[in-house]
Amino acid sequence: MPEVRFTIRWPDGAEECCYSPSTAITRHLRPGVAYPLEAFLSRARAGLSEASDRVAARYGFACSAAMDQLARIEARAATQQPGGQVTCLSMS
Known part of the structure; x- marks a missing residue:
């Protein structure tokens, strides 16, 4: 299953490299x-x-790395000013 790394820029200007275990993220x-x-x-x-x-459909268990990434995104989002924008800079 091809993984995807995507870089985002938070409203405060910080950039972060994120991980998805499949290309599903590219639809969103x-x-x-x-x-x-x-x-x-x-x-x-x-x-x-x-x-x-x-991942669960293919291997029989959910992907903890995807859920860990989501938890990091949600934690970081909680530190941002409401009304800001997040830019997806790249995907590879």
């Missing part, structure tokens, strides 16, 4: 697009959950 986030913080969180939750579900 696009490089070069800025999302309102809440929309980004919704898309990240959907994409990483779908990715974890794909």
Whole structure:
């Protein structure tokens, strides 16, 4: 299953490299697009959950790495100013 690394820029300007265990995330986030913080969180939750579900369908267990990544994203989002935007800079 091909993994995807995606780089985002938080509203405070910090950049972060993130991980998805499958290409499912590419259906939810696009490089070069800025999302309102809440929309980004919704898309990240959907994409990483779908990715974890794909791992479960193939291997019989959910992907803890996807859920760990989501937890890191949610924790970082909680430190951001409301109303900010998160930009997906790249995917590879």
